[in-house]
Structure formats: structure tokens, C-alpha cells
Amino acid sequence: MGFYREQVLPRLVDRACGSKGYDRWRREVAAGLSGTVVEIGFGSGLNMPAYPAAVERVYAVEPASLGRRLAARRIADSHVHVDHVGLHGETLPLEDDSCDGALSTFTLCTIPPVEQALAELRRVLRPGGRFHFLEHGLAPDPSVATWQRRIEPAQKRLADGCHLTRDPVALVEAAGFQIDHVEQRYARGPKPWTYFTRGEAINP
Numbered sequence: 001m002g003f004y005r006e007q008v009l010p011r012l013v014d015r016a017c018g019s020k021g022y023d024r025w026r027r028e029v030a031a032g033l034s035g036t037v038v039e040i041g042f043g044s045g046l047n048m049p050a051y052p053a054a055v056e057r058v059y060a061v062e063p064a065s066l067g068r069r070l071a072a073r074r075i076a077d078s079h080v081h082v083d084h085v086g087l088h089g090e091t092l093p094l095e096d097d098s099c100d101g102a103l104s105t106f107t108l109c110t111i112p113p114v115e116q117a118l119a120e121l122r123r124v125l126r127p128g129g130r131f132h133f134l135e136h137g138l139a140p141d142p143s144v145a146t147w148q149r150r151i152e153p154a155q156k157r158l159a160d161g162c163h164l165t166r167d168p169v170a171l172v173e174a175a176g177f178q179i180d181h182v183e184q185r186y187a188r189g190p191k192p193w194t195y196f197t198r199g200e201a202i203n204p
Helices: 002-016 020-030 065-070 072-076 114-124 142-158 168-174
Strands: 035-040 055-061 081-086 099-105 125-136 178-186 195-202
Touching: 002 065, 020 099, 020 125, 020 195, 035 114, 065 072, 099 114, 114 125, 114 168, 125 168, 168 178, 168 195
Parallel strands: 035 055, 035 099, 055 081, 099 125
Antiparallel strands: 125 195, 178 195
């Protein structure tokens, strides 16, 4: 799994999640962020073009070295200064209350100790700081959810632990964030993979 995880999967994710159809979703989820933002699951920097002008610095957290290399061009083309600060969302090497915002796109589905990662985000976000997230997850339609549960074991093996049945809103609320806005609907593509949640939450 080491070679696949480090050399193959980052390219697959870059291709699959970098299509034009995702651009609007990324712009919408990044809208309203400002100042210093920590982004967990930075990947190949697909969110860089979506960051608004008010964002000055991004602390990027990404385990795959290839993902960080693939991000170099997007970082160079952006107005945002990027610091790669860590490998895992569950252990952020940042001071308490040091960030104005946080961003996660298609990441909460994969982190094994996701509750710990969300607790870390709350720790590094200042009071009143905003957490914006774009995630796929458990669909409301019973027939789709049944297929998600059937497919999930294979999905986790092929996509480095990615779950199809996590509920991102429930996870964020359970971590102590106050949900400010949620939009949920199917995007284009096979329904087990494309029930998307775009949300904004406040660190109280």
C-alpha cells in the first residue's frame, strides 16, 4: 500500500477531484474565509484558485509528498502564501487560537480519528473563527444508502480509508462547532459517491 498511497492515489485524486465540475463547489465553500486559514487534506492544492482575496496565508496539512509536489504550480499561481505545516489533521503543529478559518474538502471521510482532527481544528481556530467544509457522505435515500454500505468496504481499501457513510454535519456538530449554514444535494455522477454537503460552522 505504500507505493499506491504515495505515488498512485494522489494522482487519481488530483484527476478525479480536479474536474471543472468541482470548481463552483470549491469557490462556494471557500467564500467568506479570510486572514490565516488551516486546510486539512490540502492534497494537490485544488482549492488554491478558489481562495478569496481576503485569505492571506494557508497552513497546509497533507500526508502525501507527491500531493505536495503536485500543488507547487497552483501555489505559485496564487496570491496566497502557503506553509506546509504537518502531515495529519489529528496532530496540528499550530498554536491555540492561531487561525481565523479552517477548510476541509473531501477529507473528513478519510481521517481515521476524525473526532480528534475536528478537536484539533477547534483548538487552533480563534473563538468566532469559521470552519468551511465540503464533503461527500451518507445519502438520505434508503436505496442509495444501502449501496453505500455495500460498497464501503471496497471503497476503504481502494481509497485509503475513505468512507461513504459518514455524516459530516453530525461529526462537526458533535465536535462542538455551531453550524451556521448547510447545503446538501447530489452532484453529477453516481449517487453513492456524489451526495455532497457544503457547510459553514463557527467555533464558539
